[in-house]
Amino acid sequence: MLKKSRLLALLLMLCLVFPLVAQGQVESAPAKEIELRWASIWVGNDSKAPAVEALVAEYNAKNAGKIKVVIEPQPDYNAYEQKVRTSLAAGQAPADIFTIKFNPTTATFYQSNLLMDFAKVMDPSWKQTFDAGSLEQSTVDGMLKSLPMETAILPIWYNMDAFKKVGITELPTTLEGMFAAFDKLKAAGITPTSQMTGDTNAWTSMIWFSHFAVSLGGTNVWEKSFTDPAFVEAAKLTKRMITEYSTSDAVGLGAGGSGGHFLAGRTAVFSNGPWYAGRADLAATPFFNSIKIAGLPPAGSTKDFMISRLQANICAASSKDKAREAAIVDFLKFLTSAPSISKLAETSGAMFAIKTDYRPTKPLQKQFYDVAAAAKTTAFDLEAALGSEATLEFAQQLGALALGRISAEEFCALVDRKIER
Secondary structure (H helix, E strand, C coil), rough: HHHHHHHHHHHHHHHHHHHHHHCCCCCCCCCEEEEEEEECCCCCCCCCCCHHHHHHHCCCHHHHEEEEEEECCCHHHHHHHHHHHHHHHCCCCCCCEEEEECCCCCHHHHHHHCCCCCCHHHHHHCCCCCHHHHHHHEEEEEEEEEEHHHHHHHEEEEEEHHHHHHCCCCCEEEEEEEEHHHHHHHHHCEEECCCCCCCCCHHHHHHHHHHHHHHCCCHHHHHHCCHHHHHHHHHHHHHHHHHHHCCCCCCCCHHHHHHHHHHHHEEEECCCHHHHHHHHHEEEEEHHHHHEECCCCCCCCCCCCCECCCCCCEEEEECCCCCHHHHHHHHHCCCCCCCHHHHHHHCCCEEEECCCCCCCCCHHHHHHHHHHHHEEEECCCHHHHCCCHHHHHHHHHHHHHHCCCCCHHHHHHHHHHHCCC
16 A cells, blocks of 8 residues: 555656656756866966966856866976876876977877877868968877967077177178177177076077087988087087087076076077067067077078977867867867967967968067068977987086087987987
């Protein structure tokens, strides 16, 4: 009897509920907001930080309740690169969205199933917004597991106010003329250049070395053995730059110190990419309007080239959750849209692999576009061409070379052992 009573009660309940379901009066729970973590290096003093923050805020406002992008600041570039490598090695994506410097070392990340393959989710209209050459460089074995975002040329910067103090009004056009100008600066108590051997890539000195190597060995120099005479001579010239024409703290100095010397007016010549042109502390210097950029005077037979690279490619974590995957794609379409890229370029001075109608009006930023357009050919820098492991060895041995503990030949042999061919 008890069982029959319970059965009747259950049937009565179903009869009461069913009409509500049939009439659509029982609604499903609202979709939960998808939160995307972006491990971003474009924070703090980075010239792209203000525009990135504004763009994320704009996107979040438009997608309130549906998608929210949360920036996880990564102000230490070197620590961040290590974080990406260790996270992937441990079988975990460092974030939903993150960036890499695309080079032979990071190209191995494509072997990981942790990364989204954009080739599978990129529609034709989105694909057409990217520079075709940059997309091709970013494709490995048919996979596009990183989107080319930021590109760069890496010229030499000259504080012409400092040069004018010693009677020089034109940029040097020969290597001999450059060293003669440096000697005049030294005689006047002005340290000619900012060099460094610290950090994981000896950044500014690595750029100088790359200019020397390409001029001496050609744009395909990176395909040669690192013991090739072009690299040996480039090592000797880089050592000369550090020991004769840089600050006394160059050995062991990091990028912040190298740039700091130039910003403070303690050095007259610097090397860096276009993103540095948008820094507020650079614009505040008394010599800002005097800065000229150019390629290095030729050290060898290769002339009229510019060192260039894919500076930052965007990666995303793969997901079996189609809603999360769609959210990531939607945000990246927004971030890489022409209006977003134009805002980033205008405020930071950086250059990008996405097509826009943006043309800089600020003189220093405009110089980057003019120098890039004037170059007859381009070539990678050491890090972009040979990867992180070889570059780390380059940085670690550069101090020993500068201090005379190893010869240029020994230096090149040590780096050569770290190159995977």
